[in-house]
Ligand code: ADP
């Protein structure tokens with residue numbers, strides 16, 4: 001599902017012409033691809049337009065494959081797994097699901113279960129699983145309590161070779177908080193395999209970048225969760241990921257109260273102590289899982305969970321507009337807004 005294939009072709013032709021005209025300055029190539037319910041912008045430097053086109057076509061097909069495989073309810077590998085898990089019996093997993101289950105299980109345990117991809121039924125109950133946003137009302141408290149009683153966890157899954165079963169019929173896998181990070185990691189891996197050293201893969205503001213943006217570092221903006229615009233920016237080079245979880249992404253309002261899509265697995269209700277969490281980490285998968293987990297942890301407990309998950313650089317904006325940074329994030333971040341916040345520095349335990 002390419003949005004701009006024809007414009008890409010035009011761009012490649014133009015670039016080829018410029019190169020032939022003796023312009024030796026390398027130019028980036030870009031394409032936008034729809035995946036994980038968002039627009040994924042890929043920008044890369046390549047030695048020739050043909051090499052760039054090869055890489056972009058391969059990524060497009062990888063993203064399409066991941067989208068179909070990890071979709072929690074459409075017919076695909078994960079959709080099939082979610083039909084079979086409640087039976088309690090053994091079945092063969094689609095092979096590409098085992099690594100994503102493995103890494104998310106480790107991260108879920110490290111997060112004390114605050115990042116919990118086994119709560120798919122709870123996400124469904126709130127109505128956040130569909131493409132369209134729910135209109136409300138919020139679910140009945142009894143229905144939420146019934147799901148909490150069943151306490152689905154990643155550790156309920158038993159894996160033997162390529163066979164899998166769930167000891168708990170309430171487990172439904174939803175990688176909505178993780179697939180983007182895990183997928184961006186796979187895309188960067190593919191680019192590195194193809195010999196590309198400078199690229200950025202940006203899935204709606206969540207991204208991983210390698211190398212540099214020509215003669216500069218890559219510069220990324222972080223959306224201000226307190227209103228419009230950008231709160232801060234980060235310069236990244238080498239190989240780093242920046243992921244943000246925010247309450248402004250997907251929500252509905254009911255009786256004057258906002259209900260958004262990040263659910264606290266302990267209460268069954270949307271976590272409501274912070275507005276956004278931004279994590280900078282080498283791995284997109286870790287950054288994505290951690291952004292969600294720290295969002296659920298809230299303004300007091302997030303440093304403990306960050307330390308457990310091996311995450312050093314974090315920014316948290318709380319519901320009173322306060323901004324907290326780890327020392328590692330304070331070294332890197334630059335505030336952009338006119339009324340730049342006065343951040344609190346929170347060392348990790
Ligand atoms: P976004 O997708 O907006 O970047 P997240 O990465 O935080 O934000 O993912 C939120 C999605 O993850 C929800 O839409 C839901 O599908 C799922 N989810 C909600 N709460 C949790 C949780 N506590 N642990 C794991 N997944 C969750």
Ligand code: MG
Pocket residue numbers: 176177178245287288289290291292
């Ligand atoms: Mg996440």
